[in-house]
Amino acid sequence: MSADPHAPTNRVPVDVAVGVLVRRDAEGHEADFLLTSRPEGKVYAGYWEFPGGKLEAGETVEQALRRELQEELGITIGGSQPWQELVMEYPHAKVRLHFHKVFEWTGEFEMREQQSMAWERLPVSSMPVLPGTIPVLQWLAAERGFAEVTHRG
Numbered sequence: 556m557s558a559d560p561h562a563p564t565n566r567v568p569v570d571v572a573v574g575v576l577v578r579r580d581a582e583g584h585e586a587d588f589l590l591t592s593r594p595e596g597k598v599y600a601g602y603w604e605f606p607g608g609k610l611e612a613g614e615t616v617e618q619a620l621r622r623e624l625q626e627e628l629g630i631t632i633g634g635s636q637p638w639q640e641l642v643m644e645y646p647h648a649k650v651r652l653h654f655h656k657v658f659e660w661t662g663e664f665e666m667r668e669q670q671s672m673a674w675e676r677l678p679v680s681s682m683p684v685l686p687g688t689i690p691v692l693q694w695l696a697a698e699r700g701f702a703e704v705t706h707r708g
């Protein structure tokens with residue numbers, strides 16, 4: 556009998572800080588959000604996700620996010636608001652994703668890992684999106700009262 560590929564494992568999850576950068580519209584409502592593509596050479600290269608990365612020893616989620624967004628995108632975030640958490644099991648890793656919303660940053664966006672970026676709205680047009688990104692689109696849809704399909708592919 557083969558093992559159920561969806562059964563939870565006892566692997567210890569790796570903590571990952573993920574930033575949901577949101578721009579507000581003229582009325583101050585949350586509007587478009589930033590997706591970036593995973594660079595060549597990483598697992599799931601070319602898939603779209605929210606930017607971020609693994610916590611280093613002793614770092615808080617916000618500290619890791621500040622470092623990762625500086626390293627990957629060249630921006631400096633002001634602060635971040637804890638929003639959602641999710642554990643994902645991939646064949647290559649088990650991760651605990653800590654999603655923070657970010658509304659303020661300084662600096663010009665530079666794609667320092669030759670990735671791409673897109674300011675998106677629902678439904679998202681960048682594709683394919685990473686499996687761990689789909690629940691985030693659903694949370695955003697719930698917050699915004701968006702009842703249609705959130706992404707393609």
Ligand SMILES: Nc1nc2c([nH]c(=O)n2[C@@H]2O[C@H](COP(=O)(O)OP(=O)(O)OP(=O)(O)O)[C@@H](O)[C@H]2O)c(=O)[nH]1
Nearest residue numbers: 571573597604605606607608609643648650685687688
């Ligand atoms: N950044 C990011 N990672 C995500 C998201 N969703 C998701 O499942 N992940 C997973 O979380 C892990 C993050 O690792 P990473 O490879 O991006 O982080 P890193 O920059 O520290 O990687 P490195 O070890 O290559 O330096 C990957 O296994 C990735 O598949 C997401 O929305 N954003």
